[in-house]
Structure formats: C-alpha cells, structure tokens
Amino acid sequence: MKVKVQTLDAKGKGDIDLNDEIFGVEPRADILHRVVTWQLEKRRATARGARERGDVARTGKKFGRQKGGGTARHGNRRAPNFIGGGKAHGPRVRDFNPSLNKKIRVLGLRMALSSKAKAGQLIVMDNLTVKDAKTKVLKNDLAKLGFGRTTLVIDGDAVDTSFALASGNLFDINVLPAIGANVYDILKHDTLVLTRAAVEKLEARFNG
Structure with missing residues (x-):
C-alpha cells in the first residue's frame, strides 16, 4: 500500500x-x-476491600442486662453501628486483571x-x-x-x-x-x- x-x-x-x-x-x-x-x-x-463484621476482632459478649438497663439489647461489638465495628456493605476486592492472548x-x-x-x-x-x-x-x-x-x-x-x-x-x-x-x-x-x-x-x- x-x-x-x-x-x-x-x-x-x-x-x-x-x-x-x-x-x-x-x-x-x-x-x-x-x-x-x-x-x-x-x-x-483494584479497590481496597473494607473490613466487615466477620473481619474485625471485637467481643461478642453481651455487655448489659436484657431488661432494665435503659439501653438497646446489644450483644456484639462487631456490629456496624459501633465505633470499631465492621463496615456494612463495604467495598469488596474485585479482580480487574483479565487475560487476553x-x-x-x-x-x-x-x-x-x-x-x-x-x-x-x-x-x-x-x-x-x-x-x-x-x-x-x-x-x-x-x-x-x-x-x-x-x-x-x-x-x-x-x-x-x-x-x-x-x-x-x-x-x-x-x-x-x-x-x-x-x-x-x-x-x-x-x-x-x-x-x-x-x-x-x-x-x-x-x-x-
């Protein structure tokens, strides 16, 4: 050409x-x-994955009485509503490394x-x-x-x-x-x- x-x-x-x-x-x-x-x-x-409830190390012990304490009946500090708890529906690690011949x-x-x-x-x-x-x-x-x-x-x-x-x-x-x-x-x-x-x-x- x-x-x-x-x-x-x-x-x-x-x-x-x-x-x-x-x-x-x-x-x-x-x-x-x-x-x-x-x-x-x-x-x-690749986005960094957030730590969810199963990834954080916090106590699962019930920290108050079931009734009469005047607060909610929480039993696990790994819940997302606590400081230091796991992230709810956080970003996951995704693989953006496809292969092509x-x-x-x-x-x-x-x-x-x-x-x-x-x-x-x-x-x-x-x-x-x-x-x-x-x-x-x-x-x-x-x-x-x-x-x-x-x-x-x-x-x-x-x-x-x-x-x-x-x-x-x-x-x-x-x-x-x-x-x-x-x-x-x-x-x-x-x-x-x-x-x-x-x-x-x-x-x-x-x-x-």
Missing part, C-alpha cells in the same frame, strides 16, 4: 510503502471489541491501524519539527493539513520535543511514542498521524 508522505507545511515528500500485513488487514469488530474491553479493564485499579492483542492493533488506512484517516508525516516550538505556528500548519476533529500523533522512539511543546495546549491533539501505540487510542481519534520513524518502529515491532 502506497501513501503520500507530507510535511507540516502541507508539502509532499514522496511516497512510502506500508506493509499490507500491518496496514491492509480486514478489520473485524469482534476482535477490536475484545481488545478494547481488555485494555479498559486492565487500566482499572498476545496473538489477539497483536491482531487487534493490526486491525486498528488497517481500519484507519482503509477509511482514509491515516496520514504519514516526514517529521514533526515545529519552528520555535510555537503553538500558533502549529495551529496554522494543522489548518492546512485538514485533520479531523481529534487527532492522535505517533512518533518514533520519542515524540519530537518541539511538537510536544507546541501541541501541549491543543486539546484535540494527543501524542504518543511508537511503543505506546494501542487499539483504544487509535480508534478513539478521528485521524491517525504517523511519522516515518513511527512506521519503521511499528513494522519492526510486528516483524520482531
């Missing part, structure tokens, strides 16, 4: 051949759904990249260098390129410093290094932008 390479000032920089085994896979909704569900479950933190995870990422390429929402950039790292300069450049409402930009080993600084105040632009490419972020954004370095890193990641 051949894609035109652009620069931030909307000039052509030739073409790049994208590996069809990575960017030309037919997307499947069930695979993408499984990977996104796994990813969102994986990032949930690596083969499915890799396939999901291939399909996410392919879905953007198939929909014409994939743009390949030569580099991300912004003059003086100015947000105003970057906004003018992005207006010429015609990105979607939200854009995910993926660079090589690390995101270009000037682009990261310039895009820091743009809420509709998110940036990631190639190692952080994931299905959820790719599908969530309207446009996917890859640099040449990102394409090389992704292809090496799959071929490795």
Whole structure:
C-alpha cells in the first residue's frame, strides 16, 4: 500500500510503502471489541476491600442486662453501628486483571491501524519539527493539513520535543511514542498521524 508522505507545511515528500500485513488487514469488530474491553479493564485499579463484621476482632459478649438497663439489647461489638465495628456493605476486592492472548492483542492493533488506512484517516508525516516550538505556528500548519476533529500523533522512539511543546495546549491533539501505540487510542481519534520513524518502529515491532 502506497501513501503520500507530507510535511507540516502541507508539502509532499514522496511516497512510502506500508506493509499490507500491518496496514491492509480486514478489520473485524469482534476482535477490536475484545481488545478494547481488555485494555479498559486492565487500566482499572483494584479497590481496597473494607473490613466487615466477620473481619474485625471485637467481643461478642453481651455487655448489659436484657431488661432494665435503659439501653438497646446489644450483644456484639462487631456490629456496624459501633465505633470499631465492621463496615456494612463495604467495598469488596474485585479482580480487574483479565487475560487476553498476545496473538489477539497483536491482531487487534493490526486491525486498528488497517481500519484507519482503509477509511482514509491515516496520514504519514516526514517529521514533526515545529519552528520555535510555537503553538500558533502549529495551529496554522494543522489548518492546512485538514485533520479531523481529534487527532492522535505517533512518533518514533520519542515524540519530537518541539511538537510536544507546541501541541501541549491543543486539546484535540494527543501524542504518543511508537511503543505506546494501542487499539483504544487509535480508534478513539478521528485521524491517525504517523511519522516515518513511527512506521519503521511499528513494522519492526510486528516483524520482531
């Protein structure tokens, strides 16, 4: 698959051949759904469980007479209505650590990249260098390129410093290094932008 390479000032920089085994896979909704569900479950933190009546160590001895004391007829200090007693209906420890085969995870990422390429929402950039790292300069450049409402930009080993600084105040632009490419972020954004370095890193990641 051949894609035109652009620069931030909307000039052509030739073409790049994208590996069809990575960017030309037919997307499947069930695979993408499984990977996104796994990813969102994986990032949930496990809540600390509260101690309930059976978990606290307090006396069960009846501490007053049944009648004539002028108070309620309590018999257990572990009850939730006493200070130091167990929590009634407290949070339980829940396992948010689902498993998903690596083969499915890799396939999901291939399909996410392919879905953007198939929909014409994939743009390949030569580099991300912004003059003086100015947000105003970057906004003018992005207006010429015609990105979607939200854009995910993926660079090589690390995101270009000037682009990261310039895009820091743009809420509709998110940036990631190639190692952080994931299905959820790719599908969530309207446009996917890859640099040449990102394409090389992704292809090496799959071929490795």
